[in-house]
Amino acid sequence: MPASAYEQRPNLRPVNLARDKVGSTNDRQKSKRVERLPASDSDHSSHFRLAYRALLLVTAGASERDAVQRAAASDPRLTSVKREALALVLGTVSEQDVIDILVRNGHPDEKMGMTTRCLFRLTTYAMLRLGAKGQTRRIEHGLRAIAPIELLPKLEFFLGTLPAFDTTQMLYGLRDSERVALQTHHPVWWVNYCFRVFGRAEAVELLSSRTRPRYLRVNSLKNRGKTTLPKELGVLAERLTKVPSTPGVYTVVGSLSDFAGFFSSGSFQMQDLASFLAVKSGAPVPGEKVLDLCAAPGAKTAAIAQLMRNRGSIVSVDYSSRRMKGWRREVQRLGVKIAEPMISDVSCLGLRDSFDLVVIDPPCTGTGVFDRNPRMKWHLSPQSVARYSILQHHFLESAASLVGERGRILYCTCTLTVEENENVISAFLKSHPEFETRPILEQYGSPGLLGLADCRRFYPHRDRTAGYFIAGMQRTN
Template identity: 35%
Template sequence: MTNVREAALDVIEKINKNQAYSNLLLNETINKHKLIRKDIGLLTEIVYGTIQRQKTLDFYLDDFLTNRKKIQPWVISLLHLSLYQMIYLDRVPDRAVIHEAVEIAKKRGHKGITGMVNGVLRNVQRKGLKDFSSISDSAERVSIEKSHPLWLVKRWIEQFGLAETEAMCEENLQAPYVTARVNTMKTTVEQVLHELSEAGLDVIKGDLSEDAIKVIQGHLIETDVYKSGEVTIQDESSMLVARALDVESGQAILDACAAPGGKTTHIAERLQGEGYVQSLDLHEHKIKLIKKQAERLGLTNVEAMALDSRLVTDKFEENSFDRVLVDAPCTGFGVLRRKPDIKWSKKPEDVERITSVQWGILDSQASLVKPGGKLVYSTCTIEEAENQEIVAAFLKDHPEFSMDNTMIERLPNGVEPYVDGGELQLLPHYFGTDGFYIATLIKDS
C-alpha cells in the first residue's frame, strides 16, 4: 500500500512542479510499477481527487500549519493526499492513512518532518475541520469550497451567474463515467450492451446521444467488444458534433483538427462507406493514432495527414469539401472532471492567446467549403471568448456564411433550452457530460 501512496506523491509532485498532464503521468506510472487493478483504482482516485480538491485542502490545512513557506513542496503534497483520503475516502481508516504518511516522511525526510506530518494529521483527526461559513464573499466561497481558481470563478459568474457557476464547479469535482460510441456499421447499442454485460461489465444506455453507452463498472478497453472495433471511447457531448455537421453519404468532409480521431471516425461511420473524411493534425504521431483508430473500427474512408490547419489553402483548392469541421484547440475548461490539472495551470492570458489560434484556423477554412456546404466550429470549453465571440467575428468577416438554424433538428431531445439558433452550449452539470460548444454555419449557394 505504501508503494501506491508513494507513487501518488511522485505523480502529484510532477504535476505541480512541471505542469505535466495528469492522465499521461498516471499511465506512465501504472506501466512503470506494473500495478494490479485494485492499486490502479486507488492511485487514480488519490491523484485525481487530490489535484481536484487542492484549494479546499489548503483551506483546511491552513489552521494546522504555522509557517507554511518553510515547508518543502513534497511535504505539502503528502499532507494534501493524506488529508484527501481522510476526508473523502470512507473505506480507508484514518490510522492507516496517517501511518502510511509517516512512513513516507521517514523515507524521504528527516525526524522533524516526520513529527510534523504525524502531528498535523493527528490534529486534524482530533480537532476536525472548519466550515466555509466564515467566507463572506460569494466568489471566494465557491472558489475554496468547490476548489477552483478565484479568477476563473469570477469570470464564470460574470458569464453564467453565481448559481450556474456553483453547480458547474460542483460537477467538475465528480468522477466522470467512461462513455463510448457504438459503431453502428458493425453492431447495435442493444447488442453491445448484451455483450458487455456477458463479459461482466455494468453498462447502461447513454443519457444524451442515441448511440452512446455508459460504463458504470468495468474496464471497457480490455474487452473483445472494444478490441474488435464495436465501440469508441468518446464523451456524449462530443458525439453531437457529427450530427450537427449534417453528414450525408457520399460527401467529402474535412476534419481540420482531428486527433485523436473520435469525431473523424464518427463522421466516417455516418458516411456508411460512401465518400471520405480528410483528417488533419499538426503532429505526425497523432496522425498515427487516427489511422490506428480507423483501422480498429474497420473504416476505409479516412485519409489522414500531418498539416497545420491554418495552411490548408496551400494544399486544397477552393470549394473542395461539402462539410468542414473545426474542432479547435482550446483552454479545455469543459473537461476539468477528466483533466483537473488544467484549472491550476491555466492563466487569464491563456484564454486570449488561444483565441488568436482558433481564429486563424477557422478563418483559413472558409474558402474550402462548397457553396451550400456547412462549416462546424466546436470546442470542449465554456468560454464565450473562445466560442460565441469567435463565431460572431467570423460571420462579420465572412458574410457568405450564416447560422444554420436547422441544427436543432439533428440534435437529441433535451438540448433545446441550450440551443440558440445555430449554436449549442452545454455546461457540465446539464447532462453530466463535458462542457461543449457547437456552432453550425452554412455557406450561401
C-alpha cells in the same frame, strides 16, 4: 459542521474536504470510488505509491491519466492499482487549493520542494477523504511506507497537526466569490466569470457539478452497420444504460475496467455524448468529402466515418505527430477505412481542395472538462481565454476557403466561455456574409448565448455531458 456562513446560502456546498462530515450523496459516491483500498495488507501502500509518483509527474506537466500510466509502466507491480491511484490523483489535484492551505498551515516551510509538497498534498487528501471512515491507521501506515526516509519526521509532525485544522475557518472574512471558489475548488477569476455570464445561482450549480457519466457508443463499422449492442458486449449488458435519445449510446454503470478486455476488438468507442452529438449535427453522409481539423486523437474522425458508413473520404489534420500516433491507433482499432492523416498546422494548410463538411475542434481552455483534467483549473487565466479565442478565430478563417458550394462548417469546443464560442462565430459571420448558422440539435442542450439561438450549449449540471459548444454554418452562395 459548525453553524457557519453556509447556512445563509443553502444552495452552496461546504468546502469539499470538510464535506465528509456532512456526507452529501456526491461525497459518498466519490469516497466509495476512492475507498476501494487494496485487499491485502502487504500491498496497502501500493496505490499511494503509484499516486505519489504520478503526482510528481503531474507537477512536471503530465496529464493526470498519462502520469498514472507512465508511473505504472515503470513499475509493473503497481499496474493492478491504477484505478485507485487515478482517483487519488484526480481528487488531490482537483482540491489542490484547499489542500495547499492545509499544507501551509501544517508545514509552513517557504522552500518546500515538490517531493515534500506532493507527499503532503496526497497525505491531506487521503486523511481527510478516507480517514473519517475508520481507516486512519491503515492510511497512515501506507503513507509512512511510501515516504522518502528523510521526510518521515516531517510527515509524522504533519499527520499530527492535520486533524486539528477546522476547514471552515478558511472561509471566514472572504468575499462571496472567494468563498464559492474554495467551496467548489475553482480559481476565483473563473467563479467571477461564471457569476457574470450565467448568474450566481446557475454558476454555483455549474461549479458544483461533479460526476458525469462515461458514455459508450457501439461502433457500427464493426457491427455490420448496426448500432444494437453486439453479442460480445451482451455479458456486460446489465452494466449499460441506454441513452433513450441517441441509439447506440449507453452510459456505463460502475467501473470501466471490465470493458477493457473488449476494447481492442473495436466494437465500441468511449466518447462524451456532447462530442458525438457535435459530429451528428454536422450530418456527414456516405460519399461526402470531409476535412477534420484538429483531429487527434481521432474520436471525431471515427464518429464521422461511422455516420458515413466508411464511404467517402476524410482528411484528418493535426500538427502534433505524437497525438497523431494515437489517431492512427484509434482509426485502426475502430476499422475506419476512409480517413487519411495529415500532419500540418491548421493556420497554414496549403490545401487547394474544397470539402462538403469542414469540422473544427480547436484547442480551447477546456473549462467544460475540468472534472477529467483538474490540473487545467490551476493553469488557466483570463489571458488564456483571450489567447485561445484569437487562435480559434484564425482556424475558422483558414477553414472558410476550403468549404465547397453549399458546404458546411461544424465548429465545436469543450469550453463554456463566450469569447471562445459565440464571439468567434459572430466575428466570423460578420466578415463572411456568405455563411449562415443553421439550427442544430434542437431537442438537446440549450441555445447559444448573445442571440446565437441556432447554436447549442451543453452544461455538465443540466445535460450530464461535458461542457460543450456547437455551431453549424453553411455557405449560402
